[in-house]
Amino acid sequence: MNHDPAVRLIARLMAMRYLPREDAEIRRLLVDGSFRDEVEQRLAGCGMRLLAQPFAAHVGVALIRSTESAVFEQNDTWQASNIGLPKDAVALLVILWALIILPKRERQLAGEAAQQESQSEMFETVKLTPQAYEASRGIAENILLEDYGKLLGGKARIQFALPQLSRLGFIERRNKTIHEGPLLDLAFDYAEMAPRILQGALADLLKKRGILADAATETH
Template sequence: MTQDNEATHLIAELLARKYLPRTHPRVKQALADAELFQSVEQRLAQVGLRWVDNVYADHVTLTLLSAPATRVLGEGVLNANNNLDLPRDAVSLLVVVWALIVLPKRERQASRVEPDAPQNDMFAGAKPLPSARSVSPVLSYKALLEDYGNQLGKKTRLDANLKLLERHGFILRKQDDILEGPLLDVLLDYDLLAPRILNGALSDVLAREQAQREQAALAAASAQADTPTADIP
């Protein structure tokens, strides 16, 4: 198969499926072959699209180029979300979920620390980047409703907007758990959102939740240390 055909098939599959894992054979080939990747980017640009991925996410996708997006959709803070025509309270929920999942996940990935890794791991920096799936926090639906329900339209609107976010690939649901979806850390601009959130209204909330996680980890470690071991006969 020629390189032009490879580029055509990869783009067609992305358009049909909306996103693909980085482990997909055609995606891996495009990321490893500079000439093929350039061909893909050129073909996408001709129709107003661009390739979107980052090393911290497990999937790749496509979105509109800035100029066509502005012309078609108008100005907006979250262009990816405007593409999907989400209501305002769904946008707010998306930002909250992104902050609670992506920010701690990126911190773990940057420090090369798995969730169950010992805190005194001296060689964490030499390890490969952990996958998003292995280090993404899991949110509790009940905790999300309790902490943010009043601000996000209470249970009825929260449930409806969670379904929207799941349908668009931003989150995954497993009973009471809310997990990172394939597009959460791809379509939202980390460099744009992270400073606004860390220096804005959610900063106190995130700091409090981080302190609670650390306290829970210390309590679990202390409980494990206090547990008597059975004598070996």
């Protein structure tokens, strides 16, 4: 048995793909600065980085930018993913992230800002409440098909891609409603992706659904 805590945690993250914040080793990672530094250094040595977003309920790993080309660039073309997802499934993943995660993140950030304002000047940091990891709001599958079917190559393509995304842990499907899976919040970097969506062509489609009305106002 390997008694090196950093090696043990990295092995679990690599094998299981994600771990919940409630996991004992993940809790240590998030509060023990020296332990986190060691884990991140060892991951970097293998071309990997830690995915531990402040509001995400799970922690995972991903490639660092400098190693992405070694994985995704094959035969002079850039692969859509390294997990067998075609381009249209990746496009669907972006839309689901925008529909489910982006509004949740805006609520979380607004709640944190309100919490900061209410804190006494004696405290330098804000302790995130359980509500910070609130469950996201799902989206009905029939609404997704009607609103974004044509954009993604037809309803049949969406119906084919949804089971793939579910098996990979990005979404959960319950009672014909799509909910956030463990990996959806980690799929994209909020700071990088949110501005692209809010200032891009997808924003107009999402605003029509009332998804980004408040988010767009707060971001600009």
